[in-house]
Amino acid sequence: MSRLASESLDHPLGSRVRLKMLLHSSVCVWCRRYSKQLRFIRQAAPKYEEKIGQVSTRTLSPEAKTRMKAELQKNG
Amino acid sequence: MNREYSKRVVFAPLILQNQFVMETDPPVSNPLPLAEPVGIRPPATLSDPEQWVEQHGDYLFKYAFIRLRDETKAEDMVQETFLAALKGRKTFAGRSAEKSWLVGILKNKICDHFRKASRETSFTDLEFNQDEDNDRMTAEGMHKDAWIHRLGPVEWSPNPGAALDNEVFWKTFHECSNKLPKNVCAVFFMRELDGLESKEVCATLNISEANLWVMLHRARMALRRCLETNWFRRGKN
Numbered sequence: 001m002s003r004l005a006s007e008s009l010d011h012p013l014g015s016r017v018r019l020k021m022l023l024h025s026s027v028c029v030w031c032r033r034y035s036k037q038l039r040f041i042r043q044a045a046p047k048y049e050e051k052i053g054q055v056s057t058r059t060l061s062p063e064a065k066t067r068m069k070a071e072l073q074k075n076g
Numbered sequence: 077m078n079r080e081y082s083k084r085v086v087f088a089p090l091i092l093q094n095q096f097v098m099e100t101d102p103p104v105s106n107p108l109p110l111a112e113p114v115g116i117r118p119p120a121t122l123s124d125p126e127q128w129v130e131q132h133g134d135y136l137f138k139y140a141f142i143r144l145r146d147e148t149k150a151e152d153m154v155q156e157t158f159l160a161a162l163k164g165r166k167t168f169a170g171r172s173a174e175k176s177w178l179v180g181i182l183k184n185k186i187c188d189h190f191r192k193a194s195r196e197t198s199f200t201d202l203e204f205n206q207d208e209d210n211d212r213m214t215a216e217g218m219h220k221d222a223w224i225h226r227l228g229p230v231e232w233s234p235n236p237g238a239a240l241d242n243e244v245f246w247k248t249f250h251e252c253s254n255k256l257p258k259n260v261c262a263v264f265f266m267r268e269l270d271g272l273e274s275k276e277v278c279a280t281l282n283i284s285e286a287n288l289w290v291m292l293h294r295a296r297m298a299l300r301r302c303l304e305t306n307w308f309r310r311g312k313n
Contacts, residue, residue, distance in 0.1 A: 001221070002208070002209065002293070002297060003289075003290075003293050006289070006292060006293035006296050006297070007289050007293065009292075009296075010267070010274045010288070010289055010292060011274055011285070011289070028222070028223070029228075030223035030225075030228035030229050031223075033228070033229040033230070033231060033232075034228075034229045034300070037229060037232060037236075037300050037304075038296050038300065040232065040236050040237075041268075041296060041299060041300060041303070042268060044239075044240055044249070045265075045268035045269055046268070046269060046271070047240055048246065048249060048250070048253075048269065049139070049179070049269060051243075051246040051249075051250075052135065052138050052139055052142060052250075053134075053135050053138065054243060054246065055243070055246050055247050055249075055250040056138040056141070056142065056250065058134075058137060058138050058141050059134045059137065059138075060129075060133045060134055060137045060151065060154070064133075064137075064151050064154075064155075065129050065130070065133055067155070068129045068133065068154070068155050068158055069126055069129050071155060071158070071159060072125045072126055072128070072129070072158055072159070072162060073126060075159055075162055075163075076125055076126070076162060
C-alpha cells in the first residue's frame with residue numbers, strides 16, 4: 001500500500017488498483033496519513049531551493065573564486 | 077531581502093517581454109544605480125559578470141554540492157555555469173531574476189553530468205532501504221504488511237504547513253535528504269525539485285520506470301520517517 005501511495009505520485013494507476021487503495025484507505029488511518037505526508041513532502045520539496053543558502057554552510061574557497069573571476073575576465 | 081527581491085522581479089518581465097523588448101535591443105550593461113538602496117534591479121538587466129562570483133557563487137556552489145556531493149565537481153559545475161552564462165548573456169530576456177537564470181543553467185549542467193555518468197555506471201540502486209519500513213509492519217498472517225499500530229505514521233499536526241517557514245525544519249530536511257544514498261537522492265531531486273516526469277528521468281539516466289518508482293518510493297519512505305522522527309515528533313521519544 002505504501003508503495004502504491006508513492007507510485008500514485010509518479011504515474012496514473014489503473015482503476016482497479018485505485019479502487020483497492022480507496023477501500024483499504026477507508027479503514028486504514030495510517031495509510032491515509034502516509035499518503036497525506038507524501039503529498040506534503042512533494043509540496044514542500046521545491047521550497048528547499050530557496051532555503052539552501054541558509055541551511056548549507058559550504059562556501060566556495062577564495063582560490064576557487066579568484067579562479068572563476070579570472071576565467072570570466074579572460075572569456076568576457 | 078532575497079524573498080522580496082524575487083517577488084518583485086518575477087512578474088514585471090513577463091509583461092515587458094512581449095510588449096516592449098525588441099529583438100534588436102542593444103545588450104544591457106550595468107544596472108541603474110537607483111536600484112541599490114532597495115536591493116532590486118530593473119528587470120531584463122544583468123549585473124556585471126565579474127560580480128556574479130561574489131553575488132551568486134556561494135549559493136550555486138551549495139546547490140551543486142547538494143546535488144552532486146562532490147566538492148571538485150560542484151566547483152567545476154559552477155565555473156561552467158558562469159562561462160555558459162557569459163556566452164549566453166545576450167539571450168537573457170529578463171524572464172526571470174538573474175539568480176534563477178543562473179540556477180537554471182546549473183540545473184541543466186547537473187542533468188548533463190548525470191546523463192554522462194549513467195552511461196558509465198548504472199544509476200539503479202535497489203539496495204537502499206530494501207527492507208523499507210518492514211520493521212514497522214506486520215510480517216505475516218492476515219494483516220501482513222499492515223502498519224503495526226503504535227509504530228505507524230503519526231499525525232503531523234496541527235498544521236504541518238507552518239514548518240515551511242521554520243529554518244530548523246529546513247535544516248532537518250537538509251540533513252534527512254543528505255542521508256539518502258547519492259543516486260537515490262539524485263532521482264528524488266530530479267523528480268521533486270526539477271519537476272521532471274518519470275519518463276524524462278528514466279531517459280536521462282537510462283533506468284527502467286519500474287526501478288525508478290522503487291527508488292522514489294524508498295526515498296520518500298526514508299525521508300518521511302526521518303522528518304517524522306527529527307521534526308514532527310522531536311523530543312517525544
